[in-house]
Amino acid sequence: MRVEPVALPLAEPLDTARGTMTERRGFLVTVERDGATGVGEATPLPGWTESHDDCRAALERAGDAGSDADALAACEGAPAARHAVSLAFADAAARACGVPLYRYLAGGGSGDVAEETTTSAPDERVERLPVNATVGDADPATTADRVREAVSAGFEAVKLKVGARSLDADAARVAAAREAAPDVALRVDANGAWTPDDARRALDAFDASADVAYAEQPLAAPSLDAHAALRGRAPIALDESVAAVGLDAVLSADAADVVVLKPMALGGVDRTVAAGRRARRAGVEPVVTTTFDGVYARTAAVHAAAALAPLPACGLATGDALARDHAPDPAPVRDGRIVVPQGKGNGVAGPHDE
Ligand SMILES: [Mg+2]
Numbered sequence: 001m002r003v004e005p006v007a008l009p010l011a012e013p014l015d016t017a018r019g020t021m022t023e024r025r026g027f028l029v030t031v032e033r034d035g036a037t038g039v040g041e042a043t044p045l046p047g048w049t050e051s052h053d054d055c056r057a058a059l060e061r062a063g064d065a066g067s068d069a070d071a072l073a074a075c076e077g078a079p080a081a082r083h084a085v086s087l088a089f090a091d092a093a094a095r096a097c098g099v100p101l102y103r104y105l106a107g108g109g110s111g112d113v114a115e116e117t118t119t120s121a122p123d124e125r126v127e128r129l130p131v132n133a134t135v136g137d138a139d140p141a142t143t144a145d146r147v148r149e150a151v152s153a154g155f156e157a158v159k160l161k162v163g164a165r166s167l168d169a170d171a172a173r174v175a176a177a178r179e180a181a182p183d184v185a186l187r188v189d190a191n192g193a194w195t196p197d198d199a200r201r202a203l204d205a206f207d208a209s210a211d212v213a214y215a216e217q218p219l220a221a222p223s224l225d226a227h228a229a230l231r232g233r234a235p236i237a238l239d240e241s242v243a244a245v246g247l248d249a250v251l252s253a254d255a256a257d258v259v260v261l262k263p264m265a266l267g268g269v270d271r272t273v274a275a276g277r278r279a280r281r282a283g284v285e286p287v288v289t290t291t292f293d294g295v296y297a298r299t300a301a302v303h304a305a306a307a308l309a310p311l312p313a314c315g316l317a318t319g320d321a322l323a324r325d326h327a328p329d330p331a332p333v334r335d336g337r338i339v340v341p342q343g344k345g346n347g348v349a350g351p352h353d354e
Pocket residue numbers: 189191216217239240260
């Protein structure tokens with residue numbers, strides 16, 4: 001197993017709860033199995049995953065492990081490290097089998113998925129997946145312009161950030177977005193900014209002017225019962241809660257209509273597919289998104305979503321967030337849909353193809 005530190009500059013600085021980021025640092029993991037090379041990516045994002053140092057330490061332990069199972073076990077508690085190691089194994093195995101990664105994942109090709117009931121046919125070809133456009137946070141006129149641009153580029157779902165402005169200002173932005181695009185699926189993401197009282201008022205105001213497809217993470221991550229109580233006002237999607245308390249706690253509390261699954265935070269694409277199936281059995285729709293990762297992890301997230309297809313528009317169109325990448329992007333977005341690579345493994349050109 002080879003572990004290489006990497007850093008990718010962001011196209012624009014990204015504000016997170018832990019400060020402003022200007023680059024995505026992480027590790028590439030390369031393995032050789034059955035005559036095939038597999039590449040995995042760990043792009044830790046503190047707040048969602050372990051720290052960069054803890055990720056490196058876990059990858060060192062994995063590199064010293066005597067078996068693949070021990071290497072994965074060495075990454076427990078370090079989801080970004082486990083993401084890299086499990087992806088490298090799955091990429092190599094899918095290449096050795098001559099199938100795209102999503103077919104390998106859908107067929108229960110790795111440990112965590114094999115424990116789950118297979119619900120999608122592994123033979124089914126998935127060509128493209130709907131993705132959402134990110135409209136961000138801007139004044140009503142700019143928001144309306146961005147929504148119109150997204151719709152004319154073919155996107156059927158757009159996502160607005162809310163919660164940073166007053167409730168009245170957010171309500172005006174959401175109303176402007178709806179006026180600009182009567183049919184688009186409108187999603188709002190508050191990233192846990194609201195109190196329960198704020199959330200009730202905001203969702204009622206949005207409901208009066210715009211039918212929102214869902215409100216993502218209205219309240220702080222641990223508030224499961226309070227999220228459950230909001231579900232009558234608008235469909236509720238939980239993102240930070242899944243990373244903070246785990247999918248099973250979210251499902252048992254009946255806290256969500258939709259769960260946002262981030263492979264880097266869940267510890268791998270195998271676990272993401274298993275989590276998506278578990279959610280669906282509980283009547284909750286999964287959506288797969290990235291954590292502003294490099295091309296190996298981003299494309300793997302596309303495969304995880306394809307293994308769960310059909311599913312609602314996913315947050316997979318994030319390649320533009322990087323100023324530079326490890327390799328060309330094999331999953332371009334066309335007409336609001338991301339292309340699922342059909343070559344062997346993850347489908348990213350790299351050391352395998354030399
Ligand atoms: Mg979110």
